[in-house]
Amino acid sequence: MTTLDVDLAAARTALSAACGEVADAGPADAVDGVTPALVARPGSTPEVAEVLRAAAAHRLAVVPRGRGTKLTWGRPPERADLVVDLSRMDAVLDHAAGDLIVEAQAGTTLAEVQRTVAGAGQRLALDETVPGGSVGGTLATNASGPGRVAFGTARDLLIGVTVVRADGVVAKAGGRVVKNVAGYDLGKLVIGSFGTLAVVTEAVFRLHPLPAARSVVSAPFERPEEAQRLVQAVLQAQVVPSAVEVSWRPGGTGTVSVLLEGIEAGVEGRTATTRQLLGEASSAAAGLPEDWAALPWAGRPGRPTALKATFALSGLARVLETARAVAADTGLDLDLRGSAGAGVLHGALAADADPAAVARVVERLRAECTDVGGALVVLDAAPEVAAAVDTWGPVPALDLMRRVKERFDPERRLAPGRFVGGI
Amino acid sequence: MSGMHGTETTAGPIEGPVPPEATSATGEAGSNPQAMAAVVAAVEAALPPDAVVSDHIRLRTYECDGLAHYRVTPALVVLPETTEQLAAVVRACSDHGVPFVARGSGTGLSGGALPRADGVLVVTSRMRTIHEIRPEDQRAVVDPGVINLDVTHAAGPKGYYYAPDPSSQQICSIGGNLAENSGGAHCLKYGFTTNHVLGAEFVTPQGDVVQLGGMAPDSPGYDLLGAVVGSEGTLGIATRTIVKLTRLPQEVRTVLAGFASTDDAGAATSAIIGAGIVPAAIEMMDALAIEAAEAATHCDYPAGAGAVLVIELDGAAVEVEHEFAQVERICQEHHAFATRVATDPAERALIWKGRKSAFAAVGRISPDYIVQDGVIPRTALPGVLRSIAELSESSGVRVANVFHAGDGNLHPLVLFDDAVEGAAEAAEAVSGAILDLCISHGGSITGEHGVGIDKAAYMPKMFSDEDLDTMQLVRCAFDPDGVANPGKVFPTPRLCGEVPGKKKGAPHPLVAAGKATAF
Numbered sequence: 001m002t003t004l005d006v007d008l009a010a011a012r013t014a015l016s017a018a019c020g021e022v023a024d025a026g027p028a029d030a031v032d033g034v035t036p037a038l039v040a041r042p043g044s045t046p047e048v049a050e051v052l053r054a055a056a057a058h059r060l061a062v063v064p065r066g067r068g069t070k071l072t073w074g075r076p077p078e079r080a081d082l083v084v085d086l087s088r089m090d091a092v093l094d095h096a097a098g099d100l101i102v103e104a105q106a107g108t109t110l111a112e113v114q115r116t117v118a119g120a121g122q123r124l125a126l127d128e129t130v131p132g133g134s135v136g137g138t139l140a141t142n143a144s145g146p147g148r149v150a151f152g153t154a155r156d157l158l159i160g161v162t163v164v165r166a167d168g169v170v171a172k173a174g175g176r177v178v179k180n181v182a183g184y185d186l187g188k189l190v191i192g193s194f195g196t197l198a199v200v201t202e203a204v205f206r207l208h209p210l211p212a213a214r215s216v217v218s219a220p221f222e223r224p225e226e227a228q229r230l231v232q233a234v235l236q237a238q239v240v241p242s243a244v245e246v247s248w249r250p251g252g253t254g255t256v257s258v259l260l261e262g263i264e265a266g267v268e269g270r271t272a273t274t275r276q277l278l279g280e281a282s283s284a285a286a287g288l289p290e291d292w293a294a295l296p297w298a299g300r301p302g303r304p305t306a307l308k309a310t311f312a313l314s315g316l317a318r319v320l321e322t323a324r325a326v327a328a329d330t331g332l333d334l335d336l337r338g339s340a341g342a343g344v345l346h347g348a349l350a351a352d353a354d355p356a357a358v359a360r361v362v363e364r365l366r367a368e369c370t371d372v373g374g375a376l377v378v379l380d381a382a383p384e385v386a387a388a389v390d391t392w393g394p395v396p397a398l399d400l401m402r403r404v405k406e407r408f409d410p411e412r413r414l415a416p417g418r419f420v421g422g423i
Numbered sequence: 424m425s426g427m428h429g430t431e432t433t434a435g436p437i438e439g440p441v442p443p444e445a446t447s448a449t450g451e452a453g454s455n456p457q458a459m460a461a462v463v464a465a466v467e468a469a470l471p472p473d474a475v476v477s478d479h480i481r482l483r484t485y486e487c488d489g490l491a492h493y494r495v496t497p498a499l500v501v502l503p504e505t506t507e508q509l510a511a512v513v514r515a516c517s518d519h520g521v522p523f524v525a526r527g528s529g530t531g532l533s534g535g536a537l538p539r540a541d542g543v544l545v546v547t548s549r550m551r552t553i554h555e556i557r558p559e560d561q562r563a564v565v566d567p568g569v570i571n572l573d574v575t576h577a578a579g580p581k582g583y584y585y586a587p588d589p590s591s592q593q594i595c596s597i598g599g600n601l602a603e604n605s606g607g608a609h610c611l612k613y614g615f616t617t618n619h620v621l622g623a624e625f626v627t628p629q630g631d632v633v634q635l636g637g638m639a640p641d642s643p644g645y646d647l648l649g650a651v652v653g654s655e656g657t658l659g660i661a662t663r664t665i666v667k668l669t670r671l672p673q674e675v676r677t678v679l680a681g682f683a684s685t686d687d688a689g690a691a692t693s694a695i696i697g698a699g700i701v702p703a704a705i706e707m708m709d710a711l712a713i714e715a716a717e718a719a720t721h722c723d724y725p726a727g728a729g730a731v732l733v734i735e736l737d738g739a740a741v742e743v744e745h746e747f748a749q750v751e752r753i754c755q756e757h758h759a760f761a762t763r764v765a766t767d768p769a770e771r772a773l774i775w776k777g778r779k780s781a782f783a784a785v786g787r788i789s790p791d792y793i794v795q796d797g798v799i800p801r802t803a804l805p806g807v808l809r810s811i812a813e814l815s816e817s818s819g820v821r822v823a824n825v826f827h828a829g830d831g832n833l834h835p836l837v838l839f840d841d842a843v844e845g846a847a848e849a850a851e852a853v854s855g856a857i858l859d860l861c862i863s864h865g866g867s868i869t870g871e872h873g874v875g876i877d878k879a880a881y882m883p884k885m886f887s888d889e890d891l892d893t894m895q896l897v898r899c900a901f902d903p904d905g906v907a908n909p910g911k912v913f914p915t916p917r918l919c920g921e922v923p924g925k926k927k928g929a930p931h932p933l934v935a936a937g938k939a940t941a942f
């Protein structure tokens with residue numbers, strides 16, 4: 001879907017001068033059903049800048065792509081002429097082990113970053129929720145996993161960022177030191193912005209030491225109040241959990257899982273304490289289960305509906321209860337899983353679920369989440385479902401957000417329409 | 424310049440030497456009496472009479488923050504009691520193009536709350552209600568003027584505390600902390616204000632009240648709150664704020680270790696971090712800082728030490744015990760000649776007293792001093808400390824070092840006597856050279872005190888024109904008319920223009936006069 005006033009031949013020439021790798025887009029390059037005309041694969045920040053300058057000169061709508069693992073999330077773009085693919089920018093630029101920082105290009109996979117820093121007994125405390133995701137994609141989508149209870153999310157770990165604006169201007173914010181309050185924290189704005197504000201080209205993160213030992217204590221529950229009681233018992237104790245997960249298919253038996261990390265002797269003691277907190281039915285296992293950070297829709301056929309629910313911690317039982325009620329009413333199989341200890345649950349519904357029924361689930365869950373201080377977002381859905389639901393729901397301060405977008409991308413050429421309020 | 428006279432609260436009659444280039448930043452170049460009269464009328468209609476201060480003597484009490492060298496008397500001071508009143512003041516300012524400056528407790532060390540001679544100072548000291556302490560949600564909801572330590576006091580009985588702990592925590596406000604993204608000794612492990620503020624009711628520079636963030640994490644949309652934290656009051660004013668409460672640890676161990684030199688203490692710091700330990704805090708003081716602290720607080724630090732480390736470990740009991748043994752061993756390996764372990768809260772308080780009162784204590788050994796606040800990568804610590812010592816030696820200006828060693832945040836205290844001719848300039852030169860050192864080591868010009876008016880001129884040393892221009896896009900989005908704390912943070916104001924992306928015909932008068940750039 002190309003804009004009418006774009007002269008593609010001229011744009012192609014300009015892009016080729018900016019960056020060696022420019023190709024016609026194929027069906028595989030479609031962004032949620034929108035097929036761009038061209039794909040550029042710049043190899044450096046200056047090349048990304050050249051590409052975006054050329055795109056600006058030719059008024060191309062641009063969608064950044066990391067590894068393309070979740071390009072369908074968010075709304076489809078209104079238009080897309082050019083995909084800027086960052087997969088060639090896949091270098092870990094610097095790992096300063098003594099300073100516990102790592103600097104990587106945006107196209108580097110999270111897994112590659114982990115491999116590099118693990119050599120020094122360190123980790124970037126961001127879970128890989130979807131295998132193969134890139135640093136830039138993880139930032140742009142603000143992906144998070146179980147470890148957020150202890151380490152927070154990208155916003156707590158990113159200390160410096162280099163971006164290229166829609167007009168091709170390169171800008172940095174933050175730096176290479178953990179503590180720094182000079183200037184605005186642009187990194188925060190870029191995190192979770194879905195490629196609509198700027199293209200991230202490089203990022204600097206703080207690191208944490210890898211733990212010597214890990215154990216996961218799990219306990220079953222049947223009812224929402226039980227889940228809440230178990231989660232609160234752990235949060236209000238002093239066992240310093242790294243993760244407090246809940247997984248539940250309403251109607252069935254759910255699980256509360258608590259991750260404990262540290263030195264052997266410490267983990268042993270805290271495991272015993274946690275088992276007492278979680279009751280007789282609890283069990284403990286060393287190490288992490290295979291699917292520890294997986295999202296509930298992982299491995300499902302087709303294009304399942306992917307939900308993200310957030311809530312104040314004490315709202316857990318209410319959110320679970322509403323999920324149970326609406327699943328029963330609609331007859332849908334809702335699969336919930338997430339960081340209950342941080343106030344986040346992801347939900348999956350089958351790809352072939354009736355769109356009207358999905359819309360009812362979204363509406364009821366959203367009302368409950370909002371009531372307990374949170375929100376509900378539809379991360380991904382088949383087109384028929386996406387057409388039946390409000391993807392983002394009501395967003396406070398939307399006017400200010402639009403004003404930010406207008407300043408960064410006045411011509412609305414970066415991933416137009418993907419974000420809240422049609423940004 | 425970042426001079427402090429003895430203690431930061433001195434309110435002497437000396438007019439601060441505001442450099443000429445700063446007068447446009449402080450509004451002394453000229454004001455608009457008609458606009459101000461209109462604002463006064465609107466404010467008087469919206470606020471109780473005793474919440475509006477226009478008496479010159481009383482206005483003078485607000486003329487500076489913790490950086491007493493800069494002083495400007497505001498045209499008007501208001502003390503709103505509610506968000507609605509505060510918003511009404513801001514709306515009046517916006518309507519009439521009058522600048523406003525937020526002020527919490529006025530402890531800032533970069534002149535962030537320095538008033539404008541042509542503007543309104545909006546003081547939050549009457550907004551001090553702690554609305555909710557919610558242990559089950561691990562959140563507190565507080566007004567912007569609430570004192571940092573009061574949140575911890577309120578949460579303590581429930582087993583919680585508010586983690587960011589600036590040394591000024593007995594007086595500084597949550598709103599000021601938010602605006603400065605303040606740090607503290609325990610931020611090494613627990614992060615800075617930005618990691619602990621989850622939501623805020625926020626008054627935009629137009630006087631609109633919006634909600635940013637909330638009780639739950641990851642609010643949909645841009646993380647505007649993340650941009651507002653640390654923006655030093657230049658994007659608007661935060662009112663009712665939602666902060667994270669942290670569970671009190673099972674065990675806390677504090678150890679004081681004396682070393683012959685800062686080299687040894689620095690190497691011990693690196694070794695502790697290198698061992699995979701994340702202490703709650705690692706603080707360092709050098710001989711001169713120890714001397715000052717001893718004189719002021721009799722904290723009983725080891726005699727003859729060239730440096731001390733204050734190391735605190737907290738968490739689950741078994742881990743703390745284990746890490747403590749490691750820390751003791753590492754200190755010994757790095758030639759610590761005296762270690763003292765606090766076994767109860769009173770002993771812990773005594774160890775911390777010397778550290779937390781260090782800035783004021785320096786007043787005991789020098790009539791005047793500059794508090795610097797630079798950051799370097801932790802591994803560069805020994806080298807940078809040696810360079811600072813060389814600078815001090817070659818210039819004859821004494822420098823006491825007190826700092827957050829764990830995260831490389833230096834607080835060199837540059838000592839001088841303003842009564843001696845040229846001493847202030849010499850101290851200022853050393854202070855600036857220290858910042859240059861930080862920048863050349865890939866660090867930052869400020870780790871927690873902010874840019875304010877004091878360091879705006881240094882921003883171009885750390886950031887390119889494009890970086891600063893991009894930051895100001897955010898400013899333009901929030902505050903196109905430039906009424907929120909103008910003149911702070913950025914060396915050169917960016918003109919925002921009415922419609923993004925379109926250039927106007929005639930140049931703005933400031934551009935014509937060469938006082939602003941229009942990128």
Ligand SMILES: Cc1cc2nc3c(=O)[nH]c(=O)nc-3n(C[C@H](O)[C@H](O)[C@H](O)COP(=O)(O)OP(=O)(O)OC[C@H]3O[C@@H](n4cnc5c(N)ncnc54)[C@H](O)[C@@H]3O)c2cc1C
Pocket residue numbers: 063064065066067068069070071072073074086106107129130131132133134135136137138139140141142143144145194195196198199200201295308379415
């Ligand atoms: C909308 C969305 C929400 C998500 N939310 C969650 C979540 O809440 N929890 C969770 O665990 N996982 C989440 N994920 C999954 C996770 O983010 C992805 O698996 C992975 O991190 C994306 O990496 P990628 O390189 O494959 O990105 P891609 O699939 O290539 O791109 C994903 C998005 O990021 C943008 N983008 C990619 N690179 C850049 C860049 N360098 N600069 C600017 N924008 C860029 C793209 O335009 C696109 O909008 C989410 C993914 C998406 C798309």
Ligand SMILES: Cc1cc2nc3c(=O)[nH]c(=O)nc-3n(C[C@H](O)[C@H](O)[C@H](O)COP(=O)(O)OP(=O)(O)OC[C@H]3O[C@@H](n4cnc5c(N)ncnc54)[C@H](O)[C@@H]3O)c2cc1C
Pocket residue numbers: 431488489524525526527528529530531532534535536547567588589590591594595596597598599600601602603604605606607608655656657659660661662782783871872908
């Ligand atoms: C002895 C001493 C020790 C200190 N130690 C530390 C330390 O360890 N760590 C540290 O980080 N800092 C420290 N500081 C600096 C200072 O205390 C902090 O910057 C503090 O956060 C300022 O809070 P305040 O309420 O005094 O703010 P003010 O000084 O009144 O204001 C600071 C800035 O915030 C803005 N502002 C105030 N309230 C609001 C609001 N509600 N919304 C938007 N903007 C607002 C102001 O415009 C100004 O730019 C110290 C200061 C002193 C004097």
